[in-house]
């Protein structure tokens with residue numbers, strides 16, 4: 001890695017630009033660099049590690065950052081290789097667009113902690129590896145906009161990087177295996193977690209014994225979380241959901257109700273649990289807007305998120321544009337690491353014109369396919385049931401940014417004839433706000449499609465967003481200017 | 493058993509500087525985001541919505557939901573979950589789009 005003291009002399013043309021410095025991006029970048037490619041690694045965060053290995057900034061003086069992680073050695077291994085490599089690490093670079101320019105890729109970014117510095121940076125490269133990870137999928141319910149209701153992954157992220165908790169008594173709810181990890185960390189960090197409220201049953205896994213047996217690591221992981229939850233006396237309650245949050249200006253309690261197999265409420269089953277925060281999420285959705293804007297082919301995953309279609313070498317349907325980790329379907333840090341290496345090997349083979357080492361590639365492909373099969377089994381078990389819209393009240397806000405209620409969305413569907421998220425958006429502004437539909441997209445798509453055919457839980461249509469992050473006008477204006485050389489930013 | 497997140501990771505430095513939220517001093521740890529410092533002081537809301545005037549704070553925690561927008565040192569619409577806290581930072585509740593008070 002280029003030492004931070006060096007003046008910003010990074011070239012603007014690289015063999016490979018990697019977007020995202022989580023497991024997938026780190027692994028791809030160091031693999032390609034070790035094979036002789038010039039590599040720029042860009043991440044919005046000033047720190048490497050992505051979501052899984054999010055850790056306190058060095059200034060906090062944390063002596064044991066690994067206390068909030070398992071598998072920490074996977075990260076330290078990648079970090080060591082990065083430090084020994086010639087990769088140019090560009091931290092604090094928010095990539096908002098990737099475009100084809102005269103046979104090369106141009107990667108456009110704005111700099112700063114929140115992209116607010118408005119310094120436009122352009123990096124050109126012969127190949128691009130998208131390793132942008134995922135974001136948490138949310139489904140609305142009455143009271144979910146009250147302060148104290150936070151994303152489950154968000155609570156985990158704030159804990160891992162900021163060493164803080166949203167409350168003292170935190171209910172964890174939604175669906176998916178991440179909830180167990182979140183509950184275990186919150187409890188280890190001193191919160192009381194009265195219950196994990198899971199909408200699905202965990203028995204779904206039993207239908208995929210092969211995928212389970214082939215992934216002993218996943219079983220160990222489950223056992224680790226299970227043990228931690230037992231130790232902290234956290235109850236896992238399956239086939240239940242938080243259907244109401246109580247409080248005026250912040251969370252005071254939640255109502256938890258039983259669900260049937262389709263996630264419809266069991267009448268009269270509601271029970272109140274006192275708490276001062278709720279950490280909620282319904283699985284993760286691949287972060288793929290940079291790719292869909294370029295027209296990359298997508299597929300629907302078993303839990304109805306949209307992921308990129310990739311070939312065995314991790315290349316998207318667009319030539320010289322690769323992806324690794326969550327953009328190809330959510331599957332965890334180890335899968336991301338393996339896919340990053342596969343992509344790095346394939347890109348080096350393409351650009352250097354000699355074949356990658358077959359043995360290593362075959363071994364990595366085997367591991368990837370095994371982990372993908374497990375991820376699919378897990379996704380299928382936690383796919384949202386069709387009955388969840390029944391939890392909504394008329395005045396429940398579906399779109400948090402534009403404050404659009406269920407009633408308005410339903411009116412757009414029944415009175416105005418909207419049948420898809422895009423039309424609902426035009427009528428109501430749902431999905432038009434700052435987050436560009438990341439928080440409400442899944443819900444709006446369902447509500448639009450469910451009318452008329454109650455059973456059809458819609459697949460979120462691949463959205464084309466012009467920019468992956470909101471871009472300051474000044475940065476757009478500077479597009480025609482000769483781009484300044486990117487500045488090399490150091491991490492810890 | 494660890495009682496606080498800081499104990500768990502063995503943090504050696506205590507809260508070592510202050511920022512203000514409205515007229516209230518809030519302790520912050522070096523390296524923390526503005527949102528983390530506010531959570532640490534039990535503050536969960538620092539924005540009111542444009543039409544309903546409802547309180548909001550950090551939701552996604554990773555820069556994607558824009559619910560955590562705050563006015564920091566006079567600048568509105570900063571994502572508090574991403575902006576690192578610095579000694580003496582002045583954070584005020586952002587009302588609506590945040591431009592009303594800027595004249």
Ligand SMILES: Cc1cc2nc3c(=O)[nH]c(=O)nc-3n(C[C@H](O)[C@H](O)[C@H](O)COP(=O)(O)OP(=O)(O)OC[C@H]3O[C@@H](n4cnc5c(N)ncnc54)[C@H](O)[C@@H]3O)c2cc1C
Pocket residue numbers: 019020021022023024025042043044045049050051052053093094095096131132133134135136152153154156157178181182284287324325326327331332333336468469552554
């Ligand atoms: C909020 C959240 C919390 C999570 N917590 C856990 C957990 O506790 N345990 C667990 O097992 N799994 C967790 N996961 C899942 C975990 O993130 C993945 O399994 C793993 O990190 C995948 O690695 P990756 O490299 O594919 O993506 P990530 O680790 O997500 O890395 C993607 C990187 O890309 C960067 N990026 C994205 N878009 C841009 C852009 N436009 N410009 C610049 N940079 C960009 C991001 O800043 C990030 O650093 C969490 C996921 C989320 C979203």
Ligand code: FES
Pocket residue numbers: 549550551552553554555556557558559560561571572573574
């Ligand atoms: S909490 Fe979502 S952007 Fe800051």
